[in-house]
Amino acid sequence: MSTSTPVDWTELAPQLVDAARQDQAWHLTIARELVTPDDRLAVDVGCGAAGMALAIARMITCGRVVAVDARPAVLHAASDHIRAEWSDPRVCIEPLRADIPTETAILRETLGAPADLVWASTAVHHVRDQQAAVTALASLLAPGGRLALAEGGLPEHHLPWDVGLGQPGLEVRLNAAQDRWFTQMRAELPDSRRMPYGWTQALRRAGLSP
Numbered sequence: 001m002s003t004s005t006p007v008d009w010t011e012l013a014p015q016l017v018d019a020a021r022q023d024q025a026w027h028l029t030i031a032r033e034l035v036t037p038d039d040r041l042a043v044d045v046g047c048g049a050a051g052m053a054l055a056i057a058r059m060i061t062c063g064r065v066v067a068v069d070a071r072p073a074v075l076h077a078a079s080d081h082i083r084a085e086w087s088d089p090r091v092c093i094e095p096l097r098a099d100i101p102t103e104t105a106i107l108r109e110t111l112g113a114p115a116d117l118v119w120a121s122t123a124v125h126h127v128r129d130q131q132a133a134v135t136a137l138a139s140l141l142a143p144g145g146r147l148a149l150a151e152g153g154l155p156e157h158h159l160p161w162d163v164g165l166g167q168p169g170l171e172v173r174l175n176a177a178q179d180r181w182f183t184q185m186r187a188e189l190p191d192s193r194r195m196p197y198g199w200t201q202a203l204r205r206a207g208l209s210p
């Protein structure tokens with residue numbers, strides 16, 4: 001049984017490909033920070049169209065990047081994207097279908113070795129039990145390995161309070177709408193479990209240090 005979201009990822013697969021293309025520069029900037037010269041095995045969990053898997057592969061000198069997603073249609077889109085973008089034989093990018101955390105054992109077995117780097121971007125918040133997902137991701141790591149989560153935090157502010165059109169406070173209303181969507185999305189996950197603490201604490205509870 002899948003523990004992930006009622007969001008229809010199959011329908012959203014083409015959008016994930018667009019997002020991966022648009023985020024290419026950002027992915028490369030982050031991958032440059034995260035990858036170390038000795039890294040040989042990296043995992044991108046909830047990879048969408050594998051944009052970050054590709055960016056990590058570009059920073060690794062030789063080894064494997066495993067691009068993991070729970071949804072076959074998303075993984076299909078990721079495989080096409082990888083085929084179109086990647087040909088360097090020194091680094092292999094392998095798409096793999098697995099649900100986190102329920103299929104972590106299968107994932108670990110397929111990896112065959114502990115990972116130097118695990119990346120998960122905006123995927124964990126779609127899992128019924130987010131702490132279980134973070135703990136599962138941490139369990140994939142080699143000693144000294146790094147888990148990097150890209151998740152939401154405090155709202156960003158870009159606009160002036162009065163943008164000169166309509167009622168002032170547009171950005172406050174947009175953030176409130178986002179908050180309502182998020183609350184409903186979490187509530188609609190079957191057996192959704194609350195995590196009444198932040199990501200740093202979740203990482204600590206998974207046995208990691210900052």
Ligand SMILES: C[S@@+](CC[C@H](N)C(=O)[O-])C[C@H]1O[C@@H](n2cnc3c(N)ncnc32)[C@H](O)[C@@H]1O
Pocket residue numbers: 003004005009016019020045046047048049051068069070071074098099100101120121122123126127
């Ligand atoms: C918002 S998308 C993010 C995609 C990509 N990481 C990015 O940042 O563009 C969330 C992805 O997580 C995947 N996903 C959701 N629940 C999952 C689970 N339990 N295990 C593995 N992947 C999951 C979805 O299929 C989707 O591709």
